[in-house]
Amino acid sequence: MKNIFLTLSIFFAASASAQVAIGKTNLSSTAVSLEFYDGADNKRGLVLPWVTSLSDVAGAVNGTFVYNTTDKKVYVKYASGWKDLSVDTTGTVDTSLQNSLSDVNEAKVMIGGDHNTDTTPGILVLGDHHAVMILPKVASPHLNIVNPSPGMMVYDTTTKQLAVFNGTVWSFWKQ
Template identity: 60%
Template sequence: MGTLLIPAQIAIGKTPTVNTSVSLEFGNENRGMILPWVTNTNAVAGAVYGTVVYDLSDHKVKTKYVSGWKDLSVDATGTTVDPLTNVDGVVIQDSHTENTDAEVTIGSTQTSDTGILILEDTDKAMILPKVASPHLNIINPAPGMMVYDTTAKQLAVFNGTVWSFWKP
């Protein structure tokens, strides 16, 4: 896998987006977006403000701010153990070899920012997957999952144990 530049708008799980303010949009099924799992946020070199990851060292969803990493999970009981198999999910991740050059860029500008998915446009946003009451409707969420709760009108993140909800 290599670098891919897509100067367009992308829709996943739905018909193409027609809103010119959107660079990436997801369908309205009971599915979320799973964030990249990192061993520890201290090991993430060159993270820019707004980077969002799932930190395996403490099982929390975090975002990069000016003063460091901000915890979005709040709850400290996160886990990567699959409740159906009782197997730690890190084993699944560890059995694969990461291609550190893999990167997808959506947008019209090029920066030196590093990441798996980079949305480059300065005048477009990403619309998260929309799910009504994700804690009730996503049957088996993965650690590091993120959605927009259309019922509560809040950002929802799953730390492997519980959902945390954020409202601006």
Template identity: 50%
Template sequence: MKNIITAIAVVFVSISIHAQIAIGKQAVSNTSVSLEFDTTENRGLILPYVETKTGITENGTIIYDVTDHKVKYLKDTGVWANLSEDDGTAATIGTADIAIQTLKTDSNSAKAAIGTTAATDTTPGVLVLTDANKAMVLPKVANPHLSIINPAAGMMVYDTTKRQLAVYNGTVWSFWKP
């Protein structure tokens, strides 16, 4: 666990990185990958908790929206698509404790960029993958709804059993299949 926390801290503390990044393992397994997570532990990627979407304009941005407790991505300028739906009942509406972040001041210039154009990239975001020919591989977890004991709101993984994207809204997992 210390290795994963250390690796994530290194990524976010860096202003820019010019390489492929493996978290929880020695190297990426594919040259088409910018950021890849180890598959040996039941952990996921936790998205930024966002209190207001004002000013977010970069299509493809993925966030955890604390106003309605849903994981969302910016599909088209001003059009947010939900990745974690609920049926409106208390059993499925997401929750998140954001008390720890409400006392903090955001740094608008804080950013980690990974890729060959990281040093010159001006795309807004906390973590930006700059290569146009590489992707991020989500953490892979078999049955995350059973395997991840205490998931955080905004967690995202690839479910290797169902072969689906899985997102957690703080209450329930939603599964997405293309």
């Protein structure tokens, strides 16, 4: 009986789809692996990992997003290299919070995929190849997020664009 229960438990755990909703009770679709609060009063975004050099991001895979504190830019990794998503790099960025912390290289959270065999580098890895992440949705983030953090990323529901903050200004991207 124990073997049957154990076998059934392993089968159901292996076939379950990992999905996470942050700040909300339900996901908008079964095709979503990670979704953030998207209420009309949302004034928060997703803050990207901070690096001092793109060469520090060893083994980056396509789709990796980082904020580079040295040149004050947000980057995404493509097959051909790193794509700059920032438009202005003037001003200063307060990195005192990050400077006082130490990295834990083996720290990793994985949603979907096989946690035991996946070697994709990253702090947060979405391992499900059939589901997506929905960014936090904010109406006019440049007007409504009072004190954005460098490397913040949201979906602007007013302009229907990706918005990234480089520590000085927001950059807006539309496909």
